Amino acid sequence: MCNYYNDEFYCMGTIIQQSIFHEKAKEIAEVVETEMKRIEKIMSFFLPDSDVSKINNAAGESEVKVDLDTLTVVKSAVHFSEITDGAFDITAGPLIKLWGIFTKNARVPSKEEIKEKLGLINYRDILIDEKTQTVMLLKPGQKIDLGAIAKGFAADRAIEIYRNYGVKSALINLGGNVKVLGKNNENKEWKIGIQDPFKIRGGYLGIVQLSDKSVVTSGGYERYLDNGNARYHHIFDPRSGYSSRSNLISATVIAKNSMAADALSTACFVLGLERSLDIIEAQEGVEAILLTDDKKVYVTNGIKESFMLT
Ligand code: AMP
Numbered sequence: 001m002c003n004y005y006n007d008e009f010y011c012m013g014t015i016i017q018q019s020i021f022h023e024k025a026k027e028i029a030e031v032v033e034t035e036m037k038r039i040e041k042i043m044s045f046f047l048p049d050s051d052v053s054k055i056n057n058a059a060g061e062s063e064v065k066v067d068l069d070t071l072t073v074v075k076s077a078v079h080f081s082e083i084t085d086g087a088f089d090i091t092a093g094p095l096i097k098l099w100g101i102f103t104k105n106a107r108v109p110s111k112e113e114i115k116e117k118l119g120l121i122n123y124r125d126i127l128i129d130e131k132t133q134t135v136m137l138l139k140p141g142q143k144i145d146l147g148a149i150a151k152g153f154a155a156d157r158a159i160e161i162y163r164n165y166g167v168k169s170a171l172i173n174l175g176g177n178v179k180v181l182g183k184n185n186e187n188k189e190w191k192i193g194i195q196d197p198f199k200i201r202g203g204y205l206g207i208v209q210l211s212d213k214s215v216v217t218s219g220g221y222e223r224y225l226d227n228g229n230a231r232y233h234h235i236f237d238p239r240s241g242y243s244s245r246s247n248l249i250s251a252t253v254i255a256k257n258s259m260a261a262d263a264l265s266t267a268c269f270v271l272g273l274e275r276s277l278d279i280i281e282a283q284e285g286v287e288a289i290l291l292t293d294d295k296k297v298y299v300t301n302g303i304k305e306s307f308m309l310t
């Protein structure tokens with residue numbers, strides 16, 4: 001009988017943890033680590049040779065041939081823009097770079113600078129050609145950033161790899177973007193803690209019990225810039241150009257597909273409680289746990305029985 005093999009490494013700007021229950025767990029963990037690093041290499045906003053950088057550098061000029069995985073993520077991103085009224089928009093790149101939140105260049109830009117960048121944000125300007133496997137941005141200066149969706153894609157890929165090796169029970173956590181395979185070693189549903197933004201990391205708002213699902217939380221409480229009395233976090237409202245100011249403090253989305261959960265949790269955080277509930281309820285098999293600024297927790301119907309407040 002084997003135990004869980006636990007492994008941690010740094011990738012995609014965060015710590016990635018794996019727990020794998022399998023005789024060849026160590027070998028499988030290494031395969032996943034290599035694959036996560038490959039995904040980072042093609043989807044990073046910062047690495048100069050990534051597909052994303054190539055697309056951004058060729059904006060307004062030419063289409064760029066990309067890896068099939070990049071194409072998949074960009075295509076899904078456009079879909080999530082369409083169903084979230086553009087609250088989720090990977091073309092927020094110029095704005096994200098301008099603010100530089102959580103980089104050494106973080107600053108509050110002027111209204112004029114923000115207005116100028118807002119003119120570049122529009123997911124409809126992403127031209128995708130599946131036949132030639134190319135992506136192009138319509139206008140010069142446009143930039144995509146996959147930071148709100150790529151970890152979800154990576155979690156789905158990791159679980160796919162575990163499955164291919166015949167693993168029946170595993171968990172991967174990409175800095176809070178969690179996905180589990182099967183049940184835990186006691187043949188029970190996994191218990192996943194939802195971070196309480198008012199407590200230090202590891203302090204939970206509640207716990208969900210699930211198997212074969214992903215749990216992803218977005219919030220403005222970990223990556224931000226303080227300026228006098230104002231706090232600006234890393235998730236932007238593509239309509240205003242500023243950090244989103246909805247009535248949510250955090251948005252957790254639960255779905256089979258981690259990429260969907262990742263994109264939707266970011267979008268919900270921007271959109272606020274009412275619109276989020278509408279969007280989530282309209283998605284088959286997708287649930288949410290939404291924490292409002294008056295510290296109330298809203299839970300969608302499908303998850304009520306498996307969620308426990310702590
Ligand atoms: P997440 O933690 O998944 O909510 O993603 C946050 C990251 O996504 C930020 O650090 C930005 O790189 C990027 N981002 C910020 N605002 C948006 C937005 N409205 N739509 C898509 N990506 C965004």
Ligand code: MG
Pocket residue numbers: 147148149218261262263264265266
């Ligand atoms: Mg996200």
